[in-house]
Amino acid sequence: MEIFEAIRGRRSIRKFEDKDIPMQDLKKILEAGVWAPSGSNIQPWEFILVKNKGTIEKIKLISPGLFGNPSALIILCINHERAKRGGKLGVKTALMDISMAAQNMMLTAYALGIGSCPVVSFNKLALKELLDVPDHVEPVLIISVGYPKFMPKPPKRRPLKEVVHIEKFGEHFNR
Amino acid sequence: MKSLENILTDDHFKLLAFLITSARGCVDEPILYGPLRLVDAASRLIDIMEKEGKANEQILKLQELIEEKKDLVMYDEEAFVNFLDELSRELAKIIKEERK
Numbered sequence: 001m002e003i004f005e006a007i008r009g010r011r012s013i014r015k016f017e018d019k020d021i022p023m024q025d026l027k028k029i030l031e032a033g034v035w036a037p038s039g040s041n042i043q044p045w046e047f048i049l050v051k052n053k054g055t056i057e058k059i060k061l062i063s064p065g066l067f068g069n070p071s072a073l074i075i076l077c078i079n080h081e082r083a084k085r086g087g088k089l090g091v092k093t094a095l096m097d098i099s100m101a102a103q104n105m106m107l108t109a110y111a112l113g114i115g116s117c118p119v120v121s122f123n124k125l126a127l128k129e130l131l132d133v134p135d136h137v138e139p140v141l142i143i144s145v146g147y148p149k150f151m152p153k154p155p156k157r158r159p160l161k162e163v164v165h166i167e168k169f170g171e172h173f174n175r
Numbered sequence: 176m177k178s179l180e181n182i183l184t185d186d187h188f189k190l191l192a193f194l195i196t197s198a199r200g201c202v203d204e205p206i207l208y209g210p211l212r213l214v215d216a217a218s219r220l221i222d223i224m225e226k227e228g229k230a231n232e233q234i235l236k237l238q239e240l241i242e243e244k245k246d247l248v249m250y251d252e253e254a255f256v257n258f259l260d261e262l263s264r265e266l267a268k269i270i271k272e273e274r275k
């Protein structure tokens with residue numbers, strides 16, 4: 001699949017088919033995360049893959065923003081011990097690094113016909129408790145994955161003409 | 176008392192967990208996510224009412240409306256607020272029609 005097609009086509013999926021994702025596809029998605037760029041190549045991430053239905057149900061209980069019945073969850077965490085190596089900036093860049101990994105994962109999922117949704121609306125403390133996450137590791141994003149029931153219509157984007165500034169701030173494309 | 180195994184699948188408990196975690200979430204989330212969580216909770220409550228035989232057709236219609244339109248919060252804030260108005264109007268109709 002052409003990269004721009006994936007970028008344009010990916011949608012946040014909140015309703016999933018009741019169908020398991022093969023482990024090799026999940027591994028490919030995770031590997032896409034690992035290949036994301038990171039500040040100073042610190043790779044401050046830890047990814048927790050959850051496939052167990054019971055555990056997914058428990059996580060849903062403490063995640064108001066997690067919709068549908070995904071086949072698996074990937075929990076993206078910052079390892080603060082690693083992030084510290086990036087100095088003061090390390091904490092900020094860690095979140096950028098995680099975001100890049102997340103987008104890689106979601107685009108790869110899309111190319112494999114798998115839907116995903118990034119979710120920040122979950123209770124961090126409860127999630128740490130549920131999954132025995134150590135103190136220095138902070139879950140920052142859940143990506144739910146599964147085969148989409150349907151593709152939602154794309155939410156509006158701000159137009160290029162408004163978002164892009166040419167050469168200096170405030171100068172926009174004419175058309 | 177239900178066992179822990181049962182409690183995790185208990186609809187009341189699920190709603191309870193949703194309410195508590197939503198309360199914490201709302202502290203940091205966008206303002207309109209408060210109403211979103213409330214209507215989501217309302218829909219979950221209607222699920223429970225239905226299982227208990229307490230939801231009539233009109234109440235189920237409220238739920239349909241919620242499920243159809245709650246995502247508007249991500250597409251069009253004004254339309255989302257209009258939907259909340261529509262929901263309130265529909266609720267008022269149910270209350271008005273009910274004889275004391």
Ligand SMILES: Cc1cc2nc3c(=O)[nH]c(=O)nc-3n(C[C@H](O)[C@H](O)[C@H](O)COP(=O)(O)O)c2cc1C
Nearest residue numbers: 010011012065066067117118119120121154155249
């Ligand atoms: C950092 C981040 C957090 C998000 N958190 C949630 C969430 O908690 N629940 C949810 O349903 N969607 C969540 N989303 C998905 C957005 O609502 C979605 O990306 C946006 O509406 C654009 O839609 P699209 O992804 O289909 O293009 C999140 C997206 C991002 C980037």
